[in-house]
Amino acid sequence: MPVAAVLEPYVYEGGVHKHGLIIELLEDLGGYLVQSTPAATEINLVMLIPRKDVPLMEELAKNILGKLTRAPLTGTEIAVVSPTLAYHHLPHSACDVAEHLRRDGANTNMLGLARGMGRRVALSQDYERKLINEHDIAVYSFGNFSDCIMNKKPKLFSGVDVPIVATGGPDLSTDDVEGADVYVGGIGRVSHRLRNEGEIDSLDVLNKTVGEVVDKLREEISRDPLAVLPARVMKEIKEQVPEINDVLTPAPITLQLDGMRVKLPFDQFHEKLKQLDLDEDVSLSDVANIMPSKMKDYILIKIRRRSETGFTI
Incomplete structure (x- = not known):
């Protein structure tokens, strides 16, 4: 199923106060937080929200005096x-x-x-x-x-x-x-x-x-879907590779339509990413190509299509 048919890209703009409620609801709905950018007392949250649950998120944003707007270029x-x-x-x-x-x-x-x-x-x-x-x-x-x-x-x-x-x-x-x-x-x-x-x-x-x-x-991409959603891989990296939380560069994991750029040293972390658990008996190396990026010494991940892997997760 194409990503666009399931998840809708949105940006939340509002105060830092109570923005945790937005993140909690997003996790409960099965969505993904792509990027969080605090600036003094304000914060921007770039999110992928399940389409049917967008009204719930809009209602919460309104209640805490924030603004939720569609961001069609999210994940690029x-x-x-x-x-x-x-x-x-x-x-x-x-x-x-x-x-x-x-x-x-x-x-x-x-x-x-x-x-x-x-x-x-x-x-x-x-x-x-x-x-x-x-x-x-x-x-x-x-x-x-x-x-x-x-x-x-x-x-x-x-x-x-x-x-x-x-x-x-x-x-x-x-x-x-x-x-x-x-x-x-x-x-x-x-x-x-x-x-x-x-x-x-x-x-x-x-x-x-x-x-x-x-x-x-x-x-x-929807004609031959990716074996796994890039946002799903991003979530697993954040949970299984704690070093990503120490990266000070903006957008430590930068999503792309068919993969992502991980801003960690390739030589030090590419083996760890290859062994990243995505599902039972499925690691990241089974569904993606992990390569050195031309940008600094970052890691470039390109997810394979279902026609190559024979399955999706």
């Missing part, structure tokens, strides 16, 4: 790629792009290419392409010149296998940008933060477009 990791993030090439709209995607539940990583600037000499390195391919989607943040976006920058898409969403200032069609799965205009380089009404509208269009790409990926 998105690479926001810019030709450069160097300070002498400011301003970078990629910062606002990444922030707006996070508001809908996505985990984003900003990636500035080492040699991506310039019309004539722009290149991407093999390491960068492999790192981008570890994500669910790549969002490329380009500038304001139509000719550059249409004729020069598409070579940065070479070797990228994940869906590509290109953004830029000009109003172009997707067919104009070779190699991109979809193009979103109205998000170019400006000398200020993207805060004005029209700019926020363009960012909303981007989020909606990325959400549509995510829905297609989830639909494709």
Whole structure:
């Protein structure tokens, strides 16, 4: 059964006071807490809630003066790629792009290419392409010149296998940008933060477009479901690998549509993760590939499909 048919992604925003009631109800309903982000007296909880139980969670959130909103990009990791993030090439709209995607539940990583600037000499390195391919989607943040976006920058898409969403200032069609799965205009380089009404509208269009790409990926996964839910694996890691609770990096376990990134040293923990108990006589190595990530020395887990394992748990 597809994940989207069972669990709905939501974000709870409210005070730290009594937020434990939300977590308790979530556990009682069989949902999963994806990420908890406290900030002074406020807290954000990214959750996967059983669809039929969403009204119960909405009622509790209202009673404790919090807000529950749907977050369609929950459980995805998105690479926001810019030709450069160097300070002498400011301003970078990629910062606002990444922030707006996070508001809908996505985990984003900003990636500035080492040699991506310039019309004539722009290149991407093999390491960068492999790192981008570890994500669910790549969002490329380009500038304001139509000719550059249409004729020069598409070579940065070479070797990228994940869906590509290109953004830029000009109003172009997707067919104009070779190699991109979809193009979103109205998000170019400006000398200020993207805060004005029209700019926020363009960012909303981007989020909606990325959400549509995510829905297609989830639909494709539903045809041949994963052997185990990524959220289920995340829960087992938190219970069986206590060292994950000592990781100070944001989102120590970053969910993806077909796996996750575990921010623990590969050499030290990959054997322990292989032996992670998921069910009777079923360990994580039986249903997933556990590999070193190109990001630092983290661990990348990709869950196999039911057609490969012959079963789901």
